[in-house]
Amino acid sequence: MQIYTFFIFSLFAFAYALPVSFTDRTPSRITTPRITTRAGSTVSTTSLSTNATTSANKYVVAHHMVGNTFPYTSQDWLNDIKLAHASGIDGFALNIGSDDWQPARVADAYAAATNSSLNFKIFLSLDMSILPCSTANDAASLRALVTTYLSHPNQLRYSRGSSTQLPLVSTFAGESCQFGQASVADGWRSQFAQHPDLQGKMTFVPSFFVAPNQMSQFQGIVDGTFNWNGGWPIELTTDSAGSSSTSLSSALKSLLGVNTTTNAIGKAQTSTNTSGLQGLENAISTFIGSTDSDIQFLNASSGNASNNVYIAAVSPWFFTHFGQDSFNKNFLYLADQHLYSKRWESLIPAQVPFGVDSDTNSHATQPSISDQVDIVEIISWNDYGESHYVGPIEGALPSGSEAWTDGMNHTAWLSLTSYYAAAFKNNSYPSVSLNEERVVMWSRTHPASANAISDNVGSVAGSELVLDALWAVTILSAPANVTLQIVPSSSNSSVSPLTEQTFSVPAGLSKLTIPVSIPDALDSVSMRAVVGRGDDTVIDLDAASQGFEFIKTPQQFNFNAWVGCEGGGCVV
Ligand SMILES: *[C@@H]1O[C@H](CO)[C@@H](O)[C@H](O)[C@H]1NC(C)=O
Ligand SMILES: *[C@@H]1O[C@H](CO)[C@@H](O)[C@H](O)[C@H]1NC(C)=O
Ligand SMILES: *[C@@H]1O[C@H](CO)[C@@H](O)[C@H](O)[C@H]1NC(C)=O
Ligand SMILES: *[C@@H]1O[C@H](CO)[C@@H](O)[C@H](O)[C@H]1NC(C)=O
Ligand SMILES: *[C@@H]1O[C@H](CO)[C@@H](O)[C@H](O)[C@H]1NC(C)=O
Ligand SMILES: *[C@@H]1O[C@H](CO)[C@@H](O)[C@H](O)[C@H]1NC(C)=O
Ligand SMILES: *[C@@H]1O[C@H](CO)[C@@H](O)[C@H](O)[C@H]1NC(C)=O
Ligand SMILES: *[C@@H]1O[C@H](CO)[C@@H](O)[C@H](O)[C@H]1NC(C)=O
Ligand SMILES: *[C@@H]1O[C@H](CO)[C@@H](O)[C@H](O)[C@H]1NC(C)=O
């Protein structure tokens, strides 16, 4: 299928908590034209000239929005650090913006890391979509921030191809910063990377939003690439508010003949593929967990392959729903078909005894780029505004985001994180004991095609692409029968399921899915996963008992995920 070749313009911006004074944080539009080449083509990683990682360690870190931590105490930082550490996360990339209180939170975070005695690492991610960067003085402020922590015992140090490990410094954006100089490259070079304050004292790995072939202008300035967008199949993104670039959306709509009262893609799973929907879903699946953009960035920096640090992004989700009177961001990135798992798996050597994968086109595995990835950065720990948090719901949420985050913590995803993080760092999947077994299960809370009755933000760009489904991952010590059920939302064990499917799965990790739909007679349903061996039920994840409902008619659109975990191996 060639319908997926589009020029896509994507919007990147962070929602941002402003608990004290409201300074407008204008979302930054980054227009990076990309040509998608994935459909039908595979890109060989062996054509790359990079060799295996020469640094001794690989790290897993999580992007932490300091902007959402206004009320944090040292104890809150300590709690985050302990939970992250228990989940296989080695450190936080602290996203720092411009509020005058943020440096104090950063200081608390570094101190709490020391206090934790967990050897937990911290580094700064300068949020250049907020921090000013038009004058040399702006750069001086950044240098002051960075130099404060260069010798901190908990500062993450990382260098490739060198025995001296230098402090890591990163950014969110910054590809337009000139710091009063003639060009962006001059600005970052003379006022930051090669300024005497910092030259030779750090490993600088920003996430500049530029096309891969634009990275060459930063040679000698950056020490590697953080590919922020690698976490999602952004090629499949309908553009967000304010844009006229809706080519994908309309192409899909006309192809699907989308019926607004049904989810055409979801229906395709249960009915025969009369309108080519199965093929469409197959095509979409080839983007899930894709390493195409990683390969392009790795290739682009091959001139310095031996010492270029590569930070790969993984993210479980993306949904944001701010109106024009607020941050004006109302879109989602596709995260269906076990995106979080499949993205991780493409960053880990492909030697897993993978179990069942019941997604469409489950054999569309991505080439593993594990040899070239130094650090995995999870996006994010706590960005509630964009729904990609894996930590608990804490701190000060961006105003308005409570509407899609209330009751929807994502800590169950930490129980997948711990498994994949261990595999990434050890180049080998961990074995699972009986008391470490777990089931993680998630779904959205209403059909993709639902009409929200009192939503004043409007329908969500990208929602045409999503499936009505429950997704589950089982991590087991021995073979089992796993039954996924759609149940009445007032379920208890004596009520029969509305639909169910049983999967015979081996030990290790399996990725399972079934469609969700609501019978005409009901207003809502819930879901359940039961792991059985012989006549015994070993794990029973009853989402209804934890308050999960999939409702026919929501008040407001909510494409965030409800996530649950059950079993001795759940991190929380
Ligand atoms: C990769 O490693 C091999 C063997 O050590 C070496 O011969 C080759 O030059 C290396 N290639 C690069 C691009 O560093
Ligand atoms: C370190 O931990 C101790 C005991 O838990 C606590 O009293 C102290 O405030 C902590 N200090 C910091 C900087 O977090
Ligand atoms: C949409 O689907 C509903 C439910 O299956 C059906 O009743 C309706 O006629 C469909 N509308 C169109 C325009 O096909
Ligand atoms: C369904 O799709 C598969 C491939 O996705 C194709 O081989 C098969 O012929 C299709 N069946 C029908 C009835 O269209
Ligand atoms: C790598 O870059 C070279 C030249 O810049 C280009 O010819 C080649 O197609 C690229 N390979 C991949 C896999 O992107
Ligand atoms: C590689 O990096 C070094 C130091 O960062 C720089 O001096 C050198 O010019 C770079 N090599 C290439 C081919 O750009
Ligand atoms: C997350 O939500 C679930 C379900 O509502 C709840 O049982 C659990 O205690 C929550 N966990 C945290 C850490 O808030
Ligand atoms: C790392 O992998 C090796 C096998 O390659 C295994 O023996 C060892 O137990 C693993 N370590 C951890 C901590 O999982
Ligand atoms: C479970 O459902 C049955 C049948 O509807 C009902 O009789 C019973 O009271 C319910 N039990 C609980 C604990 O809700």
Ligand SMILES: *[C@@H]1O[C@H](CO)[C@@H](O)[C@H](O)[C@H]1NC(C)=O
């Ligand atoms: C799964 O169910 C089948 C059919 O009931 C049974 O034969 C098999 O032993 C079960 N497998 C396990 C691991 O319990």
